[in-house]
Amino acid sequence: MAVFSRIAGTGSALPAKVLTNKDLEQFVETSDEWIASRTGIRQRHVASEGETTADLAERAARAALAAAGVEPSELDMIVLGTTTPDLIFPSTACLVQHRLGANGCAAFDVNAACSGFLYALSVGDSFIRAGNARTVLVIGAETLTRMLDWSDRNTCVLFGDGAGAVVLKADAEAGILSTHLHADGGKKELLYNPVGVSVGFKPEEKNAGVRVLMTGNEVFKHAVKALDSVVDETLAANGLDKSDLDWLIPHQANLRIIEATAKRLEMSMDRVIVTVDKHGNTSAGSVPLALDEAVRSGKVQRGQLLLLEAFGGGFTWGSALIRY
Ligand code: COA
Secondary structure (H helix, E strand, O other): OOOEEEEEEEEEEOOOOEEEHHHHHOOOOOOHHHHHHHHOOOEEEOOOOOOOHHHHHHHHHHHHHHHHOOOHHHOOEEEEEOOOOOOOOOOHHHHHHHHHOOOOOEEEEEOOHHHHHHHHHHHHHHHHHOOOOOEEEEEEEEEHHHHOOOOOHHHHOOEOEEEEEEEEEEEOOOOEEEEEEEEOHHHHHHEEOOOOOOOOOOOOOOOOOOOOEEOHHHHHHHHHHHHHHHHHHHHHHOOOOHHHOOEEEEOOOOHHHHHHHHHHOOOOHHHEOOOHHHHOEOHHHHHHHHHHHHHHOOOOOOOOEEEEEEEEOOOEEEEEEEEO
């Protein structure tokens, strides 16, 4: 008999500290009006001194486990999407595993930048479908503000910190209907952080430092095109029409990118989950944070059809179609 994975519970976590657009005006040449009209962002949460990706991931994981009624000892695997791990190694998934007391199960990170949660979800789903795991904790967690240049208005206004998690359980009925992952390593220069281990921790570019480098308007165009294509691919793979969708739960990078995808799907914005105004772009945290908010607010109901999508550095992009 075929085995599928279902989302048994969701959780999320945000740092307490909030940075508004007005706050940013104090130290970088920008305005609330510019940020809100170009991106839809009004505020973002920022990790405080000593608060790490693993801290946020652990809180989100505990909330998801409680919602699912699953004990850490029942987990077969933890997959964590992040591009801002606490340490180079061990993986943040291993750190979270020990804190939860789930020692023994498989645990590893996936780095697909802002698509990290969808990549991790696809891995968890695939292990369950293959019969190699029955209960998987999937997390997307980031402290991206740690690698921002706070004097660069092109990037520092866009990002925030946060985490979201889901518990997947094996089920005879399909929850995750399909996942679709893509990447194009040829576009590295448009969105990247040049610092790394093997290059000797030296920035490739003069004065680059540990920071996000981005050609925003080019990223924007690629994101819209890639997301249009992956939502079409997802519906076609399942023989479904856009009108079958109940909710679009998109990556929260820019409200204008979200609106472009909604238009492609002919969905009114009241069927789109938007958190970018409150969270900014939390990279791999963004989709599971939006999903958890939608579930806890009562918007997303059991049995509804959800389309999740994301786009990020790499480039990477992907989607998941879910019967919640
Ligand atoms: N405040 C005020 N002005 C700013 C600014 C800020 N925070 N950031 C940039 N500007 C200025 C630029 O310097 C530029 O000025 P110029 O015309 O004098 O050179 C002007 O605003 C327009 O810049 P442009 O880059 O063309 O604006 P845009 O409409 O493309 O919006 C982004 C910029 C970054 C908001 C938009 O391109 C974007 O969201 N891109 C996608 C980024 C993204 O999602 N990345 C993560 C993907 S996961």
